[in-house]
Amino acid sequence: MKINNFEFLVIAPSGEQARRYFQSNQNIVTKDGGLPIQADKLRHQIFKEEGYVRDDPASHHDTSANDKTWQLVAIDKSSEELLGCIRFILFDQKNDIPEADRIVKMCGIDFEDKKSRTNIVGLIKTHLSNLRKKNKSLMYVGGLAVNSKGKKLGYGAILGLATNAFMRIVGEAEGITFAQDYQGGASLFRRLGGYRIKEKLDSFYSKNHSCNAQLLGLDPLRIDARLESMIKALEDKLRVSKVLTVS
Ligand SMILES: CC(C)(COP(=O)(O)OP(=O)(O)OC[C@H]1O[C@@H](n2cnc3c(N)ncnc32)[C@H](O)[C@@H]1OP(=O)(O)O)[C@@H](O)C(=O)NCCC(=O)NCCS
Numbered sequence: 001m002k003i004n005n006f007e008f009l010v011i012a013p014s015g016e017q018a019r020r021y022f023q024s025n026q027n028i029v030t031k032d033g034g035l036p037i038q039a040d041k042l043r044h045q046i047f048k049e050e051g052y053v054r055d056d057p058a059s060h061h062d063t064s065a066n067d068k069t070w071q072l073v074a075i076d077k078s079s080e081e082l083l084g085c086i087r088f089i090l091f092d093q094k095n096d097i098p099e100a101d102r103i104v105k106m107c108g109i110d111f112e113d114k115k116s117r118t119n120i121v122g123l124i125k126t127h128l129s130n131l132r133k134k135n136k137s138l139m140y141v142g143g144l145a146v147n148s149k150g151k152k153l154g155y156g157a158i159l160g161l162a163t164n165a166f167m168r169i170v171g172e173a174e175g176i177t178f179a180q181d182y183q184g185g186a187s188l189f190r191r192l193g194g195y196r197i198k199e200k201l202d203s204f205y206s207k208n209h210s211c212n213a214q215l216l217g218l219d220p221l222r223i224d225a226r227l228e229s230m231i232k233a234l235e236d237k238l239r240v241s242k243v244l245t246v247s
Pocket of ligand 1: 046047050143144145146147150151152153154155156157158178179180183184185186187188191227
């Protein structure tokens with residue numbers, strides 16, 4: 001996987017947000033060219049192929065945080081095909097970090113029983129309270145999907161590493177994600193700054209995604225030193241990538 005084979009496009013929720021974090025970037029443009037829709041379509045198609053979602057995309061998408069939603073899309077330079085995408089919801093204002101119930105709602109998880117829901121909500125509360133104490137912004141990370149033609153070529157890892165680079169760009173925010181066990185999403189994130197908020201907590205089953213998932217905290221500074229130069233290169237690439245603003 002060569003970093004020069006693809007380019008990133010960043011989709012920002014607004015011009016104001018884009019300029020806040022990419023102020024020295026000359027490539028902020030207000031026309032999105034339908035890219036957010038294409039990225040959503042790709043994600044939905046991949047998730048459908050994996051059996052994570054039913055037909056109706058609306059049944060899975062929480063639109064209440066659209067004004068805070070960023071996307072990162074990797075595009076093949078020669079074919080211009082979408083290789084993969086990932087979505088971030090950034091809560092960057094003091095006192096803006098949501099309650100645990102809202103985080104659960106964002107992911108749309110349908111828990112098997114009340115006990116697993118209570119456990120997860122408790123863990124999220126612990127995580128959010130730690131972030132508040134550290135005065136950190138929160139980035140909810142989700143929707144990682146790689147085009148089925150490009151799987152196992154390293155794009156999932158690239159997007160995971162770029163997520164860490166992105167967290168550094170937005171003021172060293174820390175993250176939270178629900179990552180699935182089945183295709184290796186959880187193991188991928190755990191190699192790239194992801195950690196269990198409480199050790200020994202087993203995976204739980206999400207009925208509507210029909211798979212086991214893990215709740216992970218994400219810390220862009222907890223990365224294996226061997227990946228540091230790659231993250232730095234991705235951060236440099238992101239800083240000059242085209243940023244498309246939705247409004
Ligand atoms: C899960 C998914 C994103 C993985 O993407 P991918 O591009 O196929 O995976 P990669 O080629 O990047 O990674 C393959 C392996 O190499 C590792 N890897 C590759 N490059 C790496 C790097 N530079 N640094 C560290 N690890 C790397 C990955 O961790 C992974 O390990 P594994 O084989 O033990 O699982 C992809 O299969 C997918 O879209 N699945 C369907 C949707 C989904 O499940 N999304 C995840 C939701 S949490």
